[in-house]
Each structure stands twice: as structure tokens, then as C-alpha cells.
Amino acid sequence: MVPKPAEKELILPSGGRFQATSLPAQGETRVAWKRLKSGLPLGQLFFDGFTTITALITLSLVLAISAVLAIEAAPALVRFKAGFLISTEWDPVSEQFGALPFIYGTVVSSFLALMVAAPLGIGVALCLSEMTPFWLSDILGFLVELLAAIPSVVYGLWGIFVLGPFLRDVVEPVLGHYLGLLPLFQGPRVGVSMLSAGAILAVMVVPYISAVCRDVFSAVPAGLREAAFALGATRWEVVRLAVLPYSISGIVGAIILGLGRALGETIAVAMVIGNRPVISASLFMPSTTLASAIANEFTEATSDIYVSALIELGLVLILVSLLINAIARLMIYKLTTQRFSQ
Amino acid sequence: MRTIAFQTDRHRTWRKFKNATMMGATVAATLATLVPLFLVLSYLVKQGLFGINWAFFTRLPRPVGEMGGGMGNAVLGTIELVGLASILAVPLGIGTGIYLSEPGHNGTATNVVRFAADVLMGVPSIVVGIFAYGVVVRPMGGFSALAGAFALATMMTPLVARTAEEALRLVPAELRESALALGIPRWRTSVSVVARTAARGIATGVLLALARIAGETAPLLFTAFGNQYWSTSLKQPIAALTVQVYTYAISPFEDWHRQAWAGALVLTAMVLLVEALVRLLSGRRLRVPR
Numbered sequence: 001m002v003p004k005p006a007e008k009e010l011i012l013p014s015g016g017r018f019q020a021t022s023l024p025a026q027g028e029t030r031v032a033w034k035r036l037k038s039g040l041p042l043g044q045l046f047f048d049g050f051t052t053i054t055a056l057i058t059l060s061l062v063l064a065i066s067a068v069l070a071i072e073a074a075p076a077l078v079r080f081k082a083g084f085l086i087s088t089e090w091d092p093v094s095e096q097f098g099a100l101p102f103i104y105g106t107v108v109s110s111f112l113a114l115m116v117a118a119p120l121g122i123g124v125a126l127c128l129s130e131m132t133p134f135w136l137s138d139i140l141g142f143l144v145e146l147l148a149a150i151p152s153v154v155y156g157l158w159g160i161f162v163l164g165p166f167l168r169d170v171v172e173p174v175l176g177h178y179l180g181l182l183p184l185f186q187g188p189r190v191g192v193s194m195l196s197a198g199a200i201l202a203v204m205v206v207p208y209i210s211a212v213c214r215d216v217f218s219a220v221p222a223g224l225r226e227a228a229f230a231l232g233a234t235r236w237e238v239v240r241l242a243v244l245p246y247s248i249s250g251i252v253g254a255i256i257l258g259l260g261r262a263l264g265e266t267i268a269v270a271m272v273i274g275n276r277p278v279i280s281a282s283l284f285m286p287s288t289t290l291a292s293a294i295a296n297e298f299t300e301a302t303s304d305i306y307v308s309a310l311i312e313l314g315l316v317l318i319l320v321s322l323l324i325n326a327i328a329r330l331m332i333y334k335l336t337t338q339r340f341s342q
Numbered sequence: 343m344r345t346i347a348f349q350t351d352r353h354r355t356w357r358k359f360k361n362a363t364m365m366g367a368t369v370a371a372t373l374a375t376l377v378p379l380f381l382v383l384s385y386l387v388k389q390g391l392f393g394i395n396w397a398f399f400t401r402l403p404r405p406v407g408e409m410g411g412g413m414g415n416a417v418l419g420t421i422e423l424v425g426l427a428s429i430l431a432v433p434l435g436i437g438t439g440i441y442l443s444e445p446g447h448n449g450t451a452t453n454v455v456r457f458a459a460d461v462l463m464g465v466p467s468i469v470v471g472i473f474a475y476g477v478v479v480r481p482m483g484g485f486s487a488l489a490g491a492f493a494l495a496t497m498m499t500p501l502v503a504r505t506a507e508e509a510l511r512l513v514p515a516e517l518r519e520s521a522l523a524l525g526i527p528r529w530r531t532s533v534s535v536v537a538r539t540a541a542r543g544i545a546t547g548v549l550l551a552l553a554r555i556a557g558e559t560a561p562l563l564f565t566a567f568g569n570q571y572w573s574t575s576l577k578q579p580i581a582a583l584t585v586q587v588y589t590y591a592i593s594p595f596e597d598w599h600r601q602a603w604a605g606a607l608v609l610t611a612m613v614l615l616v617e618a619l620v621r622l623l624s625g626r627r628l629r630v631p632r
Contacts, residue, residue: 055441257464
């Protein structure tokens with residue numbers, strides 16, 4: 001219900017009312033402002049309250065996740081203490097649990113993935129931001145982003161039936177023939193292996209690295225590029241003299257972010273890595289990771305301590321990935337932060 | 343003089359050569375990256391297409407050995423899970439996005455919230471599953487659709503929040519200022535002027551988050567769990583397309599593998615269609631968070 005305006009009374013669209021006599025600014029501005037605010041405390045209160053509470057919930061989710069994992073892992077934490085991290089034994093029957101094979105598998109598979117994905121991702125980003133015209137960058141960029149949109153279970157399915165057999169029958173014999181002296185490339189060829197996990201992870205991580213690198217490259221001041229071009233530099237020299245030095249910390253951030261993705265990827269890895277908690281030097285052997293072990297064994301875990309040990313694997317995983325993500329984000333913010341200034 | 347000219351000539355050729363090599367390498371990298379995309383998609387279509395028929399969308403899975411059957415319950419389950427998750431995550435995400443984009447907030451506070459949202463996007467999905475297991479499954483005493491939706495909502499919130507923030511930031515500051523100059527209160531300006539202008543961007547962000555969430559398997563494994571039948575209650579386990587594809591893919595049965603390919607094709611088609619739609623709607627201006 002709109003109140004009837006009194007004589008000489010001004011009604012703002014906000015519903016704030018004030019007398020015309022109070023309008024002259026001389027010494028009375030503050031009074032007028034106060035009335036304007038007191039005109040509708042409810043709407044503003046509700047709006048501020050709602051947005052602040054939702055923001056707090058989002059903020060607390062990260063903390064809540066860590067806390068819940070720590071609580072659920074408590075029995076295993078108490079029982080195995082620090083030995084959990086360095087023990088290689090994983091025997092649900094005798095209830096002995098050690099995380100080292102899982103940590104090893106996670107680190108090696110992610111490292112393999114990054115060896116391929118980091119140069120590819122940077123290359124893609126350079127190509128799209130420095131080489132191709134806008135319209136083509138848009139199309140190619142869209143296609144690369146589709147790689148990130150394909151569900152990981154689909155990658156896993158493709159890994160089981162296409163990539164795994166291909167690696168087993170084509171790539172592994174070649175590697176074994178030429179580099180067989182290295183322990184990395186020895187052993188039986190079974191199709192599920194550390195190598196296929198690394199390969200599938202590489203495909204999945206490239207779009208993240210390239211997308212972040214593109215953002216970082218686009219934050220390079222145009223003046224730097226133009227100055228280099230004006231000196232007669234070739235495209236590559238512009239990249240090397242102006243683009244790369246400016247964005248190096250962002251590139252490192254992008255790679256670390258990719259590492260975070262690779263460490264935490266679950267389903268695709270669980271489908272191709274073979275799930276065998278044994279440390280083996282050969283990349284042809286089945287292995288396991290922190291995330292894939294949880295996916296595989298959680299619903300089969302029979303005893304409470306088994307579940308708790310699996311959750312402790314998750315606790316290790318989240319602590320590592322929180323750390324990695326925090327570092328990567330901060331490195332990227334440093335370069336692209338002007339986007340956020342008001 | 344001639345010698346110097348000769349050397350610079352050679353030098354120039356060398357520089358040009360280096361330029362061509364390095365720039366060629368970046369093009370090669372792009373092509374190499376796109377090869378798996380085409381391999382995956384073409385194989386998916388080849389293997390999955392003939393498994394897709396009316397029964398796939400309407401029938402329940404059959405036991406091993408019996409031909410026919412479908413994944414109707416899983417298709418419906420995915421839609422239910424994603425719908426439930428968005429009931430939770432959309433208000434949370436948009437609220438957080440508005441909080442992040444609202445001028446005049448304490449800079450440190452917004453930075454902390456934005457940082458938390460970004461880090462939350464990087465939390466491994468399997469860990470989110472454990473979180474939902476501890477918070478919902480254990481207190482409720484069993485796997486349920488609600489637990490699955492809770493896990494998905496946890497992953498969806500930061501995505502919605504960050505796209506909403508990006509969309510809200512694209513609204514010119516002059517628009518807000520003119521509204522304020524007319525005496526419209528701050529909250530009304532934010533809701534009816536700024537948010538309404540950015541509504542399309544926010545909607546595309548929500549769509550994108552829906553697509554990403556629909557493709558998640560890991561957080562559902564021990565929350566929604568999967569179900570071979572139609573589920574009648576939100577407190578029961580529920581089937582999801584991703585979980586069904588996963589179970590079938592790692593099974594030893596030829597028949598189930600065929601179903602898995604069909605399911606994967608439907609899933610990928612759904613996700614990629616939404617992704618393409620989002621791109622068309624948002625154009626180049628809206629940056630997608632990752």
C-alpha cells in the first residue's frame with residue numbers, strides 16, 4: 001500500500017520519504033540521508049543477509065569437507081599414526097593399511113600426465129593467443145574446451161576398450177624394444193597400466209592448462225607486444241621476449257592447477273590403472289592411486305577400520321590438493337588480478 | 343661491409359627459421375590435442391549409436407544374458423539428481439556471486455570467499471563423495487538420492503557462484519550508478535537493475551554447471567549408489583547414467599559393454615549439447631571458470 005504523499009513531501013522510488021524543507025543540503029544533508037536509509041531497512045537487511053550467508057556457506061564448505069574427512073578418518077589416524085604414510089602394506093584381511101603405494105601411484109601417474117600435457121597445453125595456448133585470427137581461435141578454443149566437458153567415465157570407457165589395447169599392442173612393444181634396458185619399460189604387457197592412466201590423464205588435463213595459460217597470455221599488456229613487434233621481432237621472438245617472461249608465474253600456476261586436476265581425477269583412472277597396490281618401477285604394470293582406490297574399494301570395505309583407512313587416503317588427497325590449488329590460484333591471481341579491481 | 347650484410351642475412355634466415363619452427367610446433371600441439379577429441383567422439387558414436395532406441399530410454403536394465411532392456415531409470419535418475427542439486431546450489435551460488443560482485447564490500451572478505459570458491463572447484467570429486475557420505479548417508483542410515491544430490495550441489499555451488507560473479511561484473515558500472523542516482527536503494531539496484539541485466543549470463547552459468555555436474559560419477563558412487571529399478575523415494579538409492587555406465591564398463595559381459603557405450607553416447611551428447619548451447623548464448627564475453 002502506497003502511503004498518500006503529504007504536502008511538500010517527496011517520495012523516492014525507493015519508498016524513502018522526506019519533507020521538501022529538509023532537502024536543502026546546507027547542514028542538513030546528513031539528516032536527509034538518514035531518512036533515506038531508514039525508509040526501507042528490511043529489503044536491504046534481507047539482501048545483505050542472504051548474500052552474506054550464502055557466501056559464508058560457500059566459504060565454510062571447504063573447511064567442512066576437510067573437517068568431516070578428518071573426523072571420519074580418526075580411527076585410522078589413531079591406530080596407524082604417521083606410519084600410515086610410509087607403510088607399503090595394504091591388507092584388508094589382516095587390517096594392515098599403508099598409503100605409500102597409493103601416494104606413489106598418484107604422483108607417478110600425474111607426473112607422466114604433466115610431462116605430456118604441460119608442453120601441449122602451453123603450445124595450444126600460444127597458438128590460440130598469438131598465431132590464429134580471432135575467429136579461428138574461438139572455434140579451436142571451443143573444441144579444446146569440449147575435451148574438458150567430456151565426462152570422465154566416458155574417457156574411462158574409451159581407455160578400457162581403445163587406448164589400453166592400443167598402448168599394449170603398439171606403443172609398449174616399441175618402448176620395450178628401444179628403451180627396454182630401463183626398468184621403466186620392462187615387464188608384462190596387460191593393457192591396464194600406469195602408462196594408460198598417465199595417457200588418459202594427459203588428455204584430460206591439457207584443456208585446463210591451455211585455458212588458464214590463454215587467460216594469462218591475454219593479461220600481458222599490449223604495449224609489451226607492440227614494442228617488441230616495433231623493434232622488428234618475429235612472432236616467436238615476441239613470445240620469448242614479451243609474452244613468456246611476463247607470464248611465467250601464471251604458466252607455472254596453470255601447470256600446478258593441472259597437477260591438482262590430475263591428482264584428484266578418479267573414475268577414468270580407476271578404470272584403466274588396474275588397481276594393484278604395489279610399487280613397481282615399470283610403467284607397464286598395473287598400479288593404483290589415492291582417488292581410484294577409494295572409488296574401487298569403498299563400497300566393498302567390510303570393517304570400520306577399512307572404511308576409515310580409505311577415508312584417510314581421501315584426507316591425504318584433499319590436504320595435498322588444497323595446498324596445490326591454493327598455490328596455483330595465488331600465482332594466477334597475481335597476474336590476472338586487475339580483472340577483480342572494482 | 344659485404345661480410346656483415348652476409349651475416350645479417352644469414353642471421354635473418356636463422357631467425358625466420360626459428361620462428362617458423364616454434365610457431366609450427368604450437369600448431370602441431372593444437373592439432374595433437376584435438377586428435378583424442380575426434381577419436382573419442384567418433385568411437386563413441388560408432389559403438390553407441392546402434393544401442394540407442396526407444397527401449398533404452400523407457401525400459402529397466404535386464405539381467406545378464408537377457409537381450410534388450412534399457413537405462414530408463416538411469417536417465418531419469420540423472421535428471422532427478424541434477425534437478426535436486428540445482429535446487430540447493432543455484433540460490434547458494436547466485437547469492438555468493440552477488441556477494442562477490444557487490445561493490446563496497448570489504449575487499450579482504452570477498453577475496454577470501456572467491457579464493458575458497460576457486461579452491462572448492464579443485465577439490466577432487468571423490469572427496470566430495472566422502473563428505474556427503476559422512477554428512478548425509480551415515481546419519482540417514484543408507485544411500486539415497488538426497489545424498490547424491492547433496493554431493494552434486496557441493497560441486498555445483500562454486501561453479502554457479504563464479505560464473506554469476508563474472509556475468510554480474512560485465513554489467514557497466516554506469517548502470518548501477520544511474521540507478522543509485524535516481525534514489526533506488528542499493529539492494530533494489532542490485533536485484534532489479536544489475537542482476538536483471540546479467541540474468542542471461544547467470545542462466546548460462548547455471549546451465550554450464552548443470553552439464554558439468556551431470557557427467558560426474560565419483561561423488562555418486564557411495565551416495566546415490568545406483569539402482570536397478572525405478573526409485574520411488576528420495577530416501578532410496580537412485581540410478582544415474584554415469585554410475586550405470588561405470589558399472590557396465592568394468593563388468594565382464596559383452597552385452598553390458600554395448601549398453602555402456604550407448605549410455606556414454608547419450609550422456610556425452612547431453613553434456614556437449616548444453617556446452618555448445620552455453621557458448622552460443624554467452625559468446626566470447628563470458629569467461630567460463632575452471
